Structures are given as C-alpha cells and as structure tokens.
Amino acid sequence: MIKRELKVNLRSFLVWTGTMLVTLLLIYLVYPSIVSDGKGNKVNEMLEAFPPELLRAFNMDLAGLDTAYGWLKSEGFTFLYLIIGIYSCLLGSNIVLKEESEKTIEYLAALPITRRKVVCDKVIVSVIYIVSMIAILGAFNMLALNLTETPDNRQLLLLSITPLFPALVLFALGLFISTFTHKTKKMLGISIGMVFAMYILSVISEMGESVKGLKYLSAFTLANSRGVITSSELKPVYPIVSLVLFAALIVVSLVRYQKKELV
Numbered sequence: 001m002i003k004r005e006l007k008v009n010l011r012s013f014l015v016w017t018g019t020m021l022v023t024l025l026l027i028y029l030v031y032p033s034i035v036s037d038g039k040g041n042k043v044n045e046m047l048e049a050f051p052p053e054l055l056r057a058f059n060m061d062l063a064g065l066d067t068a069y070g071w072l073k074s075e076g077f078t079f080l081y082l083i084i085g086i087y088s089c090l091l092g093s094n095i096v097l098k099e100e101s102e103k104t105i106e107y108l109a110a111l112p113i114t115r116r117k118v119v120c121d122k123v124i125v126s127v128i129y130i131v132s133m134i135a136i137l138g139a140f141n142m143l144a145l146n147l148t149e150t151p152d153n154r155q156l157l158l159l160s161i162t163p164l165f166p167a168l169v170l171f172a173l174g175l176f177i178s179t180f181t182h183k184t185k186k187m188l189g190i191s192i193g194m195v196f197a198m199y200i201l202s203v204i205s206e207m208g209e210s211v212k213g214l215k216y217l218s219a220f221t222l223a224n225s226r227g228v229i230t231s232s233e234l235k236p237v238y239p240i241v242s243l244v245l246f247a248a249l250i251v252v253s254l255v256r257y258q259k260k261e262l263v
Contacts, residue, residue, distance in 0.1 A: 001113065005125035009091070013129045016087045017136055020080070024137070027076075028144045031068045053207035062229045069151040072141060073159065077225055080137065080163055085195045085220065088130050088167040092174030093187040095122045096257065119257055123175070123250060130167050134160070155232040162234070165222035165242035170195060172249035173219070179256035 055061040063073035096119060138160030145151045174191050181187060198218040205215035215221040222242045227235055 001117065001121040002125055005095075005122055006128070009095070009125060009129060012091075013133065016083075017133050020083055020133075020137060021140055023079075024076075024140060024144070027071075028068055028148065031071065032148070057203045057206040059226060059229060062226065067149055069145050069149060069156070072145070072156075073225070073229055076141075077159060077162070077223075081166060081220055081223055081225075082195070082199055084130075084133060084137075084163045084167050085170050085199070086192060087133065088126075088171040089174040089191040089195050090188070091126050091129065092171035092176075093178045093191045094174075094184055095126055096175065097178040097181070097184050097187060115258055116254055119175075119250075119254055126171060127168070130171060131164065134163050134167070137163075152232065155228065158228045158232065158234045159225060162223040162225055162228060162238075165224075165238055166198075166219040168242055168246040169219040169222060169249070170198075172246045172253065176249045176253045176256065179253055179260055 050060075052061065058078055059074040063070040065071050065074065099118075138157070141160060142151075142153065142156055145156065146153070173194070174187070177190060177194075178187050199220055201214045202218040202220040204211050205213070205218065205221070222238050224235065224238045227233070227238075
C-alpha cells in the first residue's frame with residue numbers, strides 16, 4: 001500500500017518541488033543585480049517609510065533586503081510557508097478522498113486491509129513527501145547562499161525546519177475536513193481558502209497588541225521564524241504543539257473515516 005501511494009503521489013510532489021526550486025533559482029540568479037551598486041541600501045531606506053507593524057509582520061524589521069539571505073529571512077520564508085502549507089493541506093484533503101472520486105475505493109475495499117491501515121499508510125506517505133520537500137528546499141537554499149555569501153548556517157538550518165510545523169497541522173486539518181465530504185473539487189477551494197485565511201490571520205496578529213490573539217487561530221504561528229531569527233534557537237514548545245495537534249487530528253480523522261459512508 002505504501003509503495004503504491006508513493007508512486008501515485010510522486011508526480012504531484014515533483015511538480016510542486018520543482019516549481020519552487022526553479023523559482024528560488026531565478027531569484028538567487030537575479031537578486032545580486034537588484035542589490036548591486038548600493039541599490040540594496042536604498043531598498044532598506046525605503047522600507048523605513050513603512051509602518052513598523054507591517055515590517056514586523058514580514059520580519060523586515062529583523063532582516064534587511066540588501067542580501068539574498070535577508071530576503072529569504074523575510075519575504076522568502078513567507079513564500080515558502082504559504083506554498084508548502086497549500087501543498088500540505090491539498091495533500092491531506094485529497095489523499096483519501098480521491099479514492100472515492102476516482103472510484104478506486106471499491107478496489108481498496110476488496111483488499112484484505114482495514115480502513116485504518118489505508119489511512120495510516122497514506123499519512124505515512126504524505127509525511128514522507130512533506131518532509132522530503134522541506135529538506136530539498138532547505139538544502140538548496142543552504143547551498144545557494146553559501147555559494148554567494150556567508151549566512152548564519154545554524155540559523156538557516158533551524159529556519160529551514162520551521163515550515164514542517166504548520167505543514168503537518170495543515171495536512172492533518174485537510175484530512176479531517178475531507179472526511180465530511182465526497183467531492184474533491186469542494187475540498188480544493190476549502191483547502192486553499194483555509195491556508196490563506198490562516199496566513200492572513202498570522203500577518204494581522206503581528207500588527208498590534210489588540211489583535212495578537214489571532215495568532216492562536218493560525219497554524220503558521222507554529223513556525224515562529226521571528227524567534228529563530230532573533231535567538232538562533234528553536235523553542236521546543238512549537239514542535240511539541242505541532243505534533244500534538246497533528247496526532248489529535250489524525251486520530252479524529254480515523255474515527256470519522258471508520259464511520260463514513262463510502263460511495
């Protein structure tokens with residue numbers, strides 16, 4: 001079952017990962033010309049005109065845009081969190097549901113395996129692909145930056161791990177919601193909308209004390225990139241909370257799927 005799932009989901013993994021690698025490569029190739037001849041300093045001076053709350057929301061108060069590493073710590077990881085989050089949520093929402101829409105659920109039902117094993121095997125494969133994507137992108141960023149400048153490798157390594165925490169929660173949340181429907185098209189809109197909504201909430205939560213509580217409604221809070229940038233340390237609470245939420249959502253998804261009427 002695991003071997004089958006690895007093969008079925010390989011194409012999607014390669015497309016998403018390949019697209020992000022090409023995008024990052026183009027940015028690293030073009031960025032030196034963007035910040036050359038003092039242009040990077042001018043960009044940083046221009047950012048000073050923006051509200052502090054807005055700069056904080058994108059970590060621009062901690063990292064300048066005069067280097068590629070500075071861009072990665074601010075806008076770069078914002079891009080990675082969002083794309084990896086969308087991929088993970090879509091993977092979770094479709095990994096089981098697609099068997100119903102493609103009518104292959106009848107084939108699985110005829111096999112001597114339980115629904116629990118079907119879901120668990122699919123979860124294992126999904127985690128393998130999510131971790132692999134994050135590892136490949138992290139290794140690429142580290143290689144590219146070390147070839148062009150001298151980043152803080154410890155800090156970069158920890159930052160490269162942080163997308164995993166919201167990704168696991170978004171995957172499990174997508175899987176859980178998918179147990180309430182039989183239509184993959186419906187889940188496409190729900191998954192993308194949910195990821196963007198959580199991202200917007202995480203951005204808004206950094207814009208003032210009165211809205212700070214909104215961060216608890218967003219999975220992206222678990223990344224805690226600001227904490228890593230400021231201290232070059234990864235607080236254990238974020239991976240622990242991420243794993244607890246992931247496990248809890250997987251368990252309730254299993255319970256729901258056991259009772260679900262398959263079509």
